[in-house]
Amino acid sequence: MKPAKAKKPAAKPAKRPSIMTGASIPVLRWPPDEDRVETIFERLAGVMPDPRTELNFSNPYTLVVAVALSAQATDVSVNKATDRLFKVADTPEKMLALGEEGLVPYIASIGLYRGKARNVIALSRIVLEQHGGEVPLNRADLQALPGVGRKTASVVLNELGIEAAIAVDTHVFRVSHRLGLASAATPDKVEAQLFKVVPEDWLPKAHHWLILHGRYTCTARKPKCLSCLIADLCPSRAGLLALGEAG
Secondary structure: OOOOOOOOOOOOOOOOOHHHOOOOOOOOOOOOOHHHHHHHHHHHHHHOOOOOOOOOOOOHHHHHHHHHHOOOOOHHHHHHHHHHHHHHOOOHHHHHHHHHHHHHHHHOOOOOHHHHHHHHHHHHHHHHHHOOOOOOOOHHHHHOOOOOOHHHHHHHHHHOOOOOOOOOOHHHHHHHHHOOOOOOOOHHHHHHHHHHHOOHHHHHHHHHHHHHHHHHOOOOOOOOHHHOOOHHHOOOHHHHHHOOOOO
16 A cells, blocks of 8 residues: 655645735835926825824924824824813813823823823923923924924924924835835935935925825725836836736
């Protein structure tokens, strides 16, 4: 009797290309063609002439708090929490009166809420004691606040029209690579590349255009390539369509 043949090990599923998620870097030529970059932003500006953050805020302090709370959370979830929170605490004084334990119930639906509560109370104390209750609107002092890193400071400064900053979150990172606007492996390096290739006239709003395009059109999975207004300028479109991931 012949011995039974050993079964061949099941083939490993093919790896999803990094371009699907933006987690790794697709190989595209950099720097990109200047005319193509100009056209990309012209078209984005045509449909989003005045893009703004989708976080709700009423003053620089509530903007800092909202952006700090949005780390690893959606704008929708943050807005649900701050709609209630800012009715009772929209200044450093009121937030300190609320206290960490008083703040937690308002933001418990947001990820990492314990650490964020500590940071919000700590930054509120610094703003009150060291800056007279007014949020410092310069990068060095903003980044010195607990829970406020480079990305948060960039969002605040850009939104308030103080500095043409580009905060590189997951959406900006993904879209920049798919469009060939960047090729670097870290957010800080992507930011530096974007400052080199985005035309100066478009810099003040580039962050918003890229993040909103990534949030609603060039999504991580199932990007809407067939209805994308810059699809013909995107070097990644063919690969996405060939894999059946684009719609």
